Amino acid sequence: MLVNATRGFLWSDMETRALLNIWGEHDVQTALDGNFRNSHVYRDVANRLCELGFDRTPDQCRIRVKSLKRQYFQAKEGSRKNGQYHKMCKFYDEMERILSNRSLVESQDIDSVAVGGDETMDEDAESTELLQEAHMDGSGECSFMEHPVKTEYPSCPIPVTVGGMSSFPTKQSSLTKTNPPATSSSRPRRSKKRFANMSLEKLMEKFLEQSMEAEDNFYRLEEQRLQAEDKRREEEHSRELQMLQMLGQIFAGIRAPSPAPQATPQPSCIPQTNPAVPPTRPPFGNGNHPPALTEFASHSQPAGPGLLMEEGDAQFIERSFSLGTAAMDNVIPLLRNTIPPLTSKKHKGQDGRIGIIGGCQEYTGAPFFAAISALKVGADLSHVFCTKDAAPVIKSYSPELIVHPVLDSPNAVEEIEKWLPRLHSLVVGPGLGREDMLLKNAKEIIERSKLRGIPIIIDADGLWLVAKEPSVIQGYQRGILTPNFMEFTRLYEAMHHEPLDSTDHKRSAQQLAIAMGHLTLVLKGEEDIITDGKNMLTCSQEGSGRRCGGQGDLLSGSLGVFAHWAFSSPPDATKG
Ligand SMILES: NC(=O)C1=CN([C@@H]2O[C@H](COP(=O)(O)OP(=O)(O)OC[C@H]3O[C@@H](n4cnc5c(N)ncnc54)[C@H](OP(=O)(O)O)[C@@H]3O)[C@@H](O)[C@H]2O)[C@@H](O)CC1
Numbered sequence: 001m002l003v004n005a006t007r008g009f010l011w012s013d014m015e016t017r018a019l020l021n022i023w024g025e026h027d028v029q030t031a032l033d034g035n036f037r038n039s040h041v042y043r044d045v046a047n048r049l050c051e052l053g054f055d056r057t058p059d060q061c062r063i064r065v066k067s068l069k070r071q072y073f074q075a076k077e078g079s080r081k082n083g084q085y086h087k088m089c090k091f092y093d094e095m096e097r098i099l100s101n102r103s104l105v106e107s108q109d110i111d112s113v114a115v116g117g118d119e120t121m122d123e124d125a126e127s128t129e130l131l132q133e134a135h136m137d138g139s140g141e142c143s144f145m146e147h148p149v150k151t152e153y154p155s156c157p158i159p160v161t162v163g164g165m166s167s168f169p170t171k172q173s174s175l176t177k178t179n180p181p182a183t184s185s186s187r188p189r190r191s192k193k194r195f196a197n198m199s200l201e202k203l204m205e206k207f208l209e210q211s212m213e214a215e216d217n218f219y220r221l222e223e224q225r226l227q228a229e230d231k232r233r234e235e236e237h238s239r240e241l242q243m244l245q246m247l248g249q250i251f252a253g254i255r256a257p258s259p260a261p262q263a264t265p266q267p268s269c270i271p272q273t274n275p276a277v278p279p280t281r282p283p284f285g286n287g288n289h290p291p292a293l294t295e296f297a298s299h300s301q302p303a304g305p306g307l308l309m310e311e312g313d314a315q316f317i318e319r320s321f322s323l324g325t326a327a328m329d330n331v332i333p334l335l336r337n338t339i340p341p342l343t344s345k346k347h348k349g350q351d352g353r354i355g356i357i358g359g360c361q362e363y364t365g366a367p368f369f370a371a372i373s374a375l376k377v378g379a380d381l382s383h384v385f386c387t388k389d390a391a392p393v394i395k396s397y398s399p400e401l402i403v404h405p406v407l408d409s410p411n412a413v414e415e416i417e418k419w420l421p422r423l424h425s426l427v428v429g430p431g432l433g434r435e436d437m438l439l440k441n442a443k444e445i446i447e448r449s450k451l452r453g454i455p456i457i458i459d460a461d462g463l464w465l466v467a468k469e470p471s472v473i474q475g476y477q478r479g480i481l482t483p484n485f486m487e488f489t490r491l492y493e494a495m496h497h498e499p500l501d502s503t504d505h506k507r508s509a510q511q512l513a514i515a516m517g518h519l520t521l522v523l524k525g526e527e528d529i530i531t532d533g534k535n536m537l538t539c540s541q542e543g544s545g546r547r548c549g550g551q552g553d554l555l556s557g558s559l560g561v562f563a564h565w566a567f568s569s570p571p572d573a574t575k576g
């Protein structure tokens, strides 16, 4: 078995010693001395190495020997200068023993190559050398003469490069002196090879130098980049801290208890313009707002420190609840009383589980608007019971919604009824459509919800159903109808069997509320009219100038939450 079958061009010390033992033998040296063509000698050396278990080609042996010779002569030259030869040639002693028997001519010749050419070969460089050899000589012949050969061409001075400068060897040079019969065929070859060796090695050296330089540059730049990144991160961090501090101030401003709470928001709670009079924030609920309302308040005016927030908060209350009539203003404290406090003592769902009955193939937006506004106002959970094909669409609008694709299923009522015990209020109609089967299911669900005392807000197509069958909700005190003018007209005419007198909306609204059994009617319009037939509130607060679809859905969804809060509050909180 071969010891070094996979070792490639690297020679182990053991291999090298075996090689030197063979190569140093007298017979081998004689054969090399006496023959210009020495490939057969190295073939023999390789064979004998193989017998010892080292698999080397004749070329590898020749190149190895050559490399050793070069190291030896470099070391010899080095030792002449500073005595450091032993570091340069591991096999110096072996080489010395062998080569001291060789002719002075050869040693001087090689010496001149090694030293003058500034070559520093080691074992690792042999692959490079072998490549060069392949270019120089494909015959297996020794391209480096072991023995000078006479030729017919006259000798001529060959330029050699020393330290990057060309010069001509002088007559005194050992090369010329020791090789008088040097031929033109051998000399140029050797010189060419020396130049090739030199330039390649120098190129490699240069390449290595430049690689190291490039590497240095890379690390320097990388360090600069990392430093810049650190700096940027620090700046970002301090910016974030600043933002957090500002937010902290804002929330502190919102939460700070009002120094002199007002019982009723008066026009004076409109943002104070006199900086001498500190603005007060009217109490809202018990001062602990649902997140959506707080969020809304904080967004309703430009971000700023606590003082500005107080003003914005006041403005929010004013815009939303101080609605221009004394009667309406009196409602504000009652409304505040119904809003549940934010507390860690409750669990998910207790502040409102709202159900929306609506959502069909045509209308997926309406139930979404209603359901999401319920959450934004402060409900904990919002369920949508819709048709099968509307469900994926509504689900994809928001992951916050719980969507049940049951409204058009054969057992829709039973499916939905299972949820009724868990629902605090029901909004029937947004996007329901007017298909008989869906209206029938909606009607049945209203009936079952009434049995449970669940507050029911009826809007949009739910009102279409009521117009057809008023009894479905008539007289139910926890029912709220939210018609737009068209829906109102339909309802009115269905109940009164006569055309609506459109000159007096308040009166018509009151009449309809009475006819419906004193449930709550919210007639939407430029002025909203809210009545149960006994009491009436109006809201002329200007909302959006746009009359786009969906605004009524937002209202019905929000009312679902407020209705739950109001009906679940103690009677004295809402004065009945
Ligand atoms: N994105 C969605 O999914 C949305 C879905 N939606 C859902 O659509 C379904 C149908 O609801 P709907 O209100 O469009 O139907 P409907 O009762 O026939 O009334 C339409 C007719 O009434 C009239 N009209 C309306 N208001 C009036 C007024 N104030 N004063 C006077 N006239 C007025 C108006 O007459 P016109 O302008 O044509 O003269 C119009 O032709 C329902 O399920 C709803 O939830 C919507 O919520 C929108 C967003």
Ligand SMILES: Nc1ncnc2c1ncn2[C@@H]1O[C@H](COP(=O)(O)OP(=O)(O)OP(=O)(O)O)[C@@H](O)[C@H]1O
Residues within 6 Å of the ligand: 460, 483, 484, 485, 524, 525, 526, 527, 528, 542, 543, 544, 547, 548, 549, 550, 551, 552, 553, 554, 555
């Ligand atoms: N002419 C108006 N001027 C000012 N506000 C209005 C006017 N008409 C309606 N509003 C307000 O818009 C809100 C929605 O009313 P709208 O009549 O658009 O309901 P809707 O038709 O049921 O809506 P939706 O498109 O959701 O079905 C109500 O809160 C109402 O106060």
